[in-house]
Amino acid sequence: MPRQFIIPDKAKCLGCCTCLAACMLTHREEGAVPCPRLFLTPTAQGSVPLQCRQCDQAPCAEVCPVHAIEVQGEVVVLNEKKCVGCGICVLACPIGCIEIQAARQTAATGITLTTSILLPLTRSEQDEKKMRKIAVKCNMCYFRPEGPACVKVCPTEALRLVDEEDIRFWNLQRRQAYASSIGFQGAAE
Amino acid sequence: MTVHRVRTICPYCGVGCGLYLLVEQGRIVGVEADPEHPVSQGGLCLKGYYGYNHVGDPRRLQTPLIRKDGMLVPATWNEALNFIAEHLIRVRRQDPDAFALIASAKGTNEDSFAAQKFARVVMGTNNVDCCARLCHAPSVAGLVPTLGSAATTNTIEEIGSVTETIFIIGSNTSECHPLVAAHVIKARERGAKLIVADPRHTEMAARADIWLRVPVGGNIPLINGIMHILMRDGLINTIRVNRMAAGFDALAANLAEWTPERVENITGVPRADLQAAAHLYGKASTAAILYAMGVTQFANGTENVLALANLAIITGHLGRSGTGLFPLRGQNNIQGTCDMGCLPDFLPGYVHVGSSQKQTRFSHVWSVKPPSKPGIRATEISEGIMQGKIRVLYVFGANPVLSGPDTGYLMKALERLDLLIVQDIFLTETARLAGVVLPAACAAEKDGTFTNTERRIQRVRMAVPPPGDARPDWRIFSELAREMGSSAFPYRSPEEIWGEIRLLIPERFGGVAYKRLNDGPGILWPCPDEAHPGTPILYSDNVFLTPSGKAQLKPVPIDPEQTSAGIVEKPDKDYPLVLTTGRRVYHYHTGTITRKEWVLNQIGPEELVEINPEDGRRKGIRNGDLIRVCTRRGLISARAWITDRVPPGTIFMTFHFWEAPVNELTGRAQDPVCGIPELKASAADIKSISSVDARMIRRQKKERYLVSLEVPVNRRNVTKGD
Numbered sequence: 001m002p003r004q005f006i007i008p009d010k011a012k013c014l015g016c017c018t019c020l021a022a023c024m025l026t027h028r029e030e031g032a033v034p035c036p037r038l039f040l041t042p043t044a045q046g047s048v049p050l051q052c053r054q055c056d057q058a059p060c061a062e063v064c065p066v067h068a069i070e071v072q073g074e075v076v077v078l079n080e081k082k083c084v085g086c087g088i089c090v091l092a093c094p095i096g097c098i099e100i101q102a103a104r105q106t107a108a109t110g111i112t113l114t115t116s117i118l119l120p121l122t123r124s125e126q127d128e129k130k131m132r133k134i135a136v137k138c139n140m141c142y143f144r145p146e147g148p149a150c151v152k153v154c155p156t157e158a159l160r161l162v163d164e165e166d167i168r169f170w171n172l173q174r175r176q177a178y179a180s181s182i183g184f185q186g187a188a189e
Numbered sequence: 190m191t192v193h194r195v196r197t198i199c200p201y202c203g204v205g206c207g208l209y210l211l212v213e214q215g216r217i218v219g220v221e222a223d224p225e226h227p228v229s230q231g232g233l234c235l236k237g238y239y240g241y242n243h244v245g246d247p248r249r250l251q252t253p254l255i256r257k258d259g260m261l262v263p264a265t266w267n268e269a270l271n272f273i274a275e276h277l278i279r280v281r282r283q284d285p286d287a288f289a290l291i292a293s294a295k296g297t298n299e300d301s302f303a304a305q306k307f308a309r310v311v312m313g314t315n316n317v318d319c320c321a322r323l324c325h326a327p328s329v330a331g332l333v334p335t336l337g338s339a340a341t342t343n344t345i346e347e348i349g350s351v352t353e354t355i356f357i358i359g360s361n362t363s364e365c366h367p368l369v370a371a372h373v374i375k376a377r378e379r380g381a382k383l384i385v386a387d388p389r390h391t392e393m394a395a396r397a398d399i400w401l402r403v404p405v406g407g408n409i410p411l412i413n414g415i416m417h418i419l420m421r422d423g424l425i426n427t428i429r430v431n432r433m434a435a436g437f438d439a440l441a442a443n444l445a446e447w448t449p450e451r452v453e454n455i456t457g458v459p460r461a462d463l464q465a466a467a468h469l470y471g472k473a474s475t476a477a478i479l480y481a482m483g484v485t486q487f488a489n490g491t492e493n494v495l496a497l498a499n500l501a502i503i504t505g506h507l508g509r510s511g512t513g514l515f516p517l518r519g520q521n522n523i524q525g526t527c528d529m530g531c532l533p534d535f536l537p538g539y540v541h542v543g544s545s546q547k548q549t550r551f552s553h554v555w556s557v558k559p560p561s562k563p564g565i566r567a568t569e570i571s572e573g574i575m576q577g578k579i580r581v582l583y584v585f586g587a588n589p590v591l592s593g594p595d596t597g598y599l600m601k602a603l604e605r606l607d608l609l610i611v612q613d614i615f616l617t618e619t620a621r622l623a624g625v626v627l628p629a630a631c632a633a634e635k636d637g638t639f640t641n642t643e644r645r646i647q648r649v650r651m652a653v654p655p656p657g658d659a660r661p662d663w664r665i666f667s668e669l670a671r672e673m674g675s676s677a678f679p680y681r682s683p684e685e686i687w688g689e690i691r692l693l694i695p696e697r698f699g700g701v702a703y704k705r706l707n708d709g710p711g712i713l714w715p716c717p718d719e720a721h722p723g724t725p726i727l728y729s730d731n732v733f734l735t736p737s738g739k740a741q742l743k744p745v746p747i748d749p750e751q752t753s754a755g756i757v758e759k760p761d762k763d764y765p766l767v768l769t770t771g772r773r774v775y776h777y778h779t780g781t782i783t784r785k786e787w788v789l790n791q792i793g794p795e796e797l798v799e800i801n802p803e804d805g806r807r808k809g810i811r812n813g814d815l816i817r818v819c820t821r822r823g824l825i826s827a828r829a830w831i832t833d834r835v836p837p838g839t840i841f842m843t844f845h846f847w848e849a850p851v852n853e854l855t856g857r858a859q860d861p862v863c864g865i866p867e868l869k870a871s872a873a874d875i876k877s878i879s880s881v882d883a884r885m886i887r888r889q890k891k892e893r894y895l896v897s898l899e900v901p902v903n904r905r906n907v908t909k910g911d
């Protein structure tokens with residue numbers, strides 16, 4: 001299946017969290033755990049939001065004991081209702097882009113978070129005990145006809161939607177550049 | 190169901206991004222970015238996109254409240270205005286200068302104009318000030334004498350499209366002015382160079398070509414050092430400088446001693462980096478300086494600004510596209526509020542209150558001569574109350590209890606007032622102490638204009654009606670004036686107020702008609718007549734707005750013996766750390782609005798004190814530990830964030846949270862020239878504490894700020910007003 005995923009452009013990200021907010025709200029409206037599926041990761045060159053690459057042989061899907069994670073079409077989707085919060089997917093993910101979140105069910109508003117998601121360190125142990133643990137990961141807003149919300153709101157267009165076509169195109173370009181570097185100049189007719 | 194789109198301006202920061210409010214059945218249901226806006230160009234930050242739910246929040250103030258038997262109880266407008274008028278008439282009769290007004294920088298230009306006119310014409314005092322006192326007062330004090338105006342010289346768009354070297358100093362641009370930072374990123378993409386001078390490893394510092402980790406308070410040595418290098422290496426065109434500016438010889442003499450070695454000794458910034466930065470800025474054909482609170486909020490804030498002005502003048506990076514000085518304004522309309530004369534020494538249009546010949550036009554239009562004695566500054570008010578000089582304080586759209594320095598002292602002072610009047614959209618920490626509270630309309634509920642940080646006057650539009658009996662601020666001032674027997678407020682609409690402003694200050698606003706603003710992308714003042722397109726670039730052809738038309742260079746000498754950064758309260762044995770303050774991208778100022786936005790509060794639910802790993806190790810504090818931060822003035826509890834963002838010896842906090850009100854810790858040391866407090870540096874100590882202690886401290890804060898009072902209006906006993 002052709003895959004789609006989102007990559008950040010390090011040079012463009014401001015670390016402004018607008019993508020995180022969009023992600024939270026979009027999933028909240030969808031009735032999913034209202035926390036961001038992008039992980040703002042600090043580095044020496046600035047923060048960068050990272051998210052699921054929608055792997056073809058998704059290790060998370062392979063290890064999930066209750067089959068809550070499935071490859072559906074182009075997206076690796078996690079069924080939050082089925083998730084038991086065991087955390088094995090977190091261990092399996094090669095890029096660290098699934099996280100166990102603690103969510104609380106309240107009558108009035110559905111699921112709400114009571115902990116910081118930007119910095120998990122603000123979470124209090126007591127709160128955690130009362131909450132249900134659910135794994136969350138990027139699902140490309142598959143339910144949203146306009147596509148992923150984060151890509152849409154980023155003020156610097158630092159998030160980019162990549163599909164197989166893009167990959168083929170870049171690959172070809174690089175091959176041509178390589179070819180010319182070893183003496184084969186000019187594109188084919 | 191039909192959704193209409195109302196074109197307006199973001200109510201948060203001074204960038205002034207353009208957006209559409211989506212309104213359905215009298216409620217805002219979403220926000221869309223305005224792709225045609227000249228600054229934001231279809232982008233917004235998370236506050237712009239998602240910070241609209243406060244408009245319909247059930248905690249909004251809906252009726253006036255009057256304190257009776259210690260309780261704030263709902264009242265009608267008639268009762269409230271009567272009560273205030275009676276009080277103010279008495280004060281006016283006895284001593285008009287016993288009244289002071291703190292004006293909002295979040296209201297419209299029309300609101301601000303009405304506020305200062307109320308103080309000057311109805312009360313007869315110049316005791317009116319705004320939060321510029323806490324942010325860009327040094328820019329006014331530093332740039333008016335040197336260049337002639339404190340405003341940003343060029344447009345933000347030029348940074349993205351023209352500037353070759355961008356020098357950011359004392360500004361956490363990506364968090365505090367995200368859409369300005371977006372232009373910086375755009376510039377970098379086309380190859381522009383970025384220099385950042387900041388003690389903290391901010392997102393911008395991380396992306397800089399050269400990051401100068403100047404210590405808190407080390408700006409003057411740094412800037413003087415850069416100028417020294419430029420002089421030494423022959424990168425200054427002295428003939429040109431002398432043609433456009435006065436005072437070069439004195440400056441050159443002062444700079445001689447600022448060798449890179451000396452700067453390195455004082456600031457720890459490696460001389461090679463300093464030299465590289467100097468050359469990048471000095472050799473560029475176009476270079477711009479962006480600065481903010483990391484320059485101004487010091488007891489030598491004015492001198493910091495003077496040093497930057499000197500740098501821009503001698504390198505000639507002024508008056509052309511892509512150059513200039515950008516004092517980045519924090520509040521959506523702080524530029525406008527200053528333009529409108531919410532300053533104790535300036536009438537609208539920066540006419541000095543003492544200048545008798547220019548004052549005549551005000552006397553003429555207002556039929557009253559405005560007082561000529563400069564009024565009290567916002568930062569002097571608590572002192573003024575303590576001395577019995579100020580007896581009634583009118584706070585309009587501001588929350589000094591959390592935003593001003595040394596909260597403890599201010600709160601003690603507020604208790605001594607005869608009457609505290611607060612006009613706001615929520616029952617803020619300040620409003621909870623008031624004698625009378627007046628409910629105001631917020632930006633989405635009124636018409637008017639905002640002026641963004643680049644002097645762009647933009648139209649703000651009403652999308653939804655105000656809740657309950659809340660009213661636009663200009664209307665409240667007008668009605669109060671009428672109640673007090675004044676006929677100077679005949680306005681029926683903001684446009685009529687704007688008409689008066691145009692009449693009073695034609696050289697800046699004469700050509701800025703509402704009908705031009707309605708259709709276009711806003712107009713940058715000065716714009717003297719309706720055929721004038723506005724002025725994107727100040728000082729073109731190197732003609733300055735000073736009396737002589739030349740720029741004035743003012744050397745910034747500091748004590749030659751000085752061996753460390755210039756801050757008032759230096760760290761010592763008991764308080765070994767420097768506490769510096771600021772804000773984060775997902776909250777805004779005292780959090781009155783953003784803490785009520787679900788998504789913003791989820792991203793940033795509590796205060797995090799940035800602590801360097803070295804200090805953390807020394808103090809036995811780990812990431813996420815609860816800690817106590819104390820200074821000579823008080824103590825607060827919060828969580829530790831162990832991070833390299835801050836250098837060893839420095840900790841960082843924000844002023845967003847009443848739970849950890851950092852301004853209980855900051856001091857009242859002030860800049861003698863303009864009165865800005867040194868919010869960026871206090872000597873502090875930190876200690877790990879138990880969760881029991883933390884909870885106790887939190888409970889104390891809750892009681893102190895009367896947090897429990899702010900309950901949704903539907904749970905309050907509300908009686909409908911007139």
Ligand code: SF4
Nearest residue numbers: 199201202206234237
């Ligand atoms: S950058 Fe400022 S003006 Fe623009 S959307 Fe964000 S808060 Fe609003």
